[in-house]
Amino acid sequence: MSDLIRIVDLEVSAHIGVPDEERATAQKLLISIEISVDSFSHAAATDSITRTVNYYDVAQQVKLFVTEHSRKLLETLAEELAFELLKNNAIKTVTLEIKKFILPDARHVSVKITRPKSH
Numbered sequence: 001m002s003d004l005i006r007i008v009d010l011e012v013s014a015h016i017g018v019p020d021e022e023r024a025t026a027q028k029l030l031i032s033i034e035i036s037v038d039s040f041s042h043a044a045a046t047d048s049i050t051r052t053v054n055y056y057d058v059a060q061q062v063k064l065f066v067t068e069h070s071r072k073l074l075e076t077l078a079e080e081l082a083f084e085l086l087k088n089n090a091i092k093t094v095t096l097e098i099k100k101f102i103l104p105d106a107r108h109v110s111v112k113i114t115r116p117k118s119h
Contacts, residue, residue, distance in 0.1 A: 002092055005035040005055050009099070012063050015070035016077060016100070023070045029100055030108070031062060033085070036093035053090050061085070074098050074111040082115040092117055 010033065013026040035053055043052035065084055071077050078096050085094045097112040 002036045002038060003040045005037065005053055005058075007031075007033040007035075007055055007059055007062075010059055010062060012066045014066045014077070016072070016074065017102070018072050022102075023072070026067075027100070027102075029066070029098055031066070031081075031099075032097040033058065033062065034095040035085070035091050036095075037090050038092065053088060058085065058088075074100055074109075078111050078113045079115075082113060086115060086117050 009030040012029050012031055014029050015023045015026055016029070017023045017027075035055075035058065037053055040052060043049070045051075061084070062081065065081055066077065071080075078098055081098075082094050082096055085091060085096075093114060093116045095112065095114040097110050099108040099110040101108050103109055
């Protein structure tokens with residue numbers, strides 16, 4: 001059994017893009033995160049944030065991680081961010097969708113990955 005925590009469309013600023021000119025200015029990304037944990041039962045029974053994944057902390061971690069340095073590809077950002085989040089022992093699996101608003105004739109472009117904790 002696993003339970004989910006979802007953060008939907010977290011707004012972050014990133015220097016990302018293949019051409020140097022695109023990376024020169026920060027642009028808005030929306031990141032959705034789905035975190036799979038074993039169960040909420042212990043957290044619910046104790047009503048304690050220490051028995052679950054603190055989604056506020058995850059959101060702050062994501063914002064900091066994304067702004068630390070520039071990347072060319074959304075794919076690179078998604079892989080690196082998934083690896084970083086999976087360092088949290090309570091997280092079993094993470095799914096990330098990163099939306100970028102770069103094509104004028106499309107609502108957005110996105111990449112989506114799911115990565116399990118490797119044992």
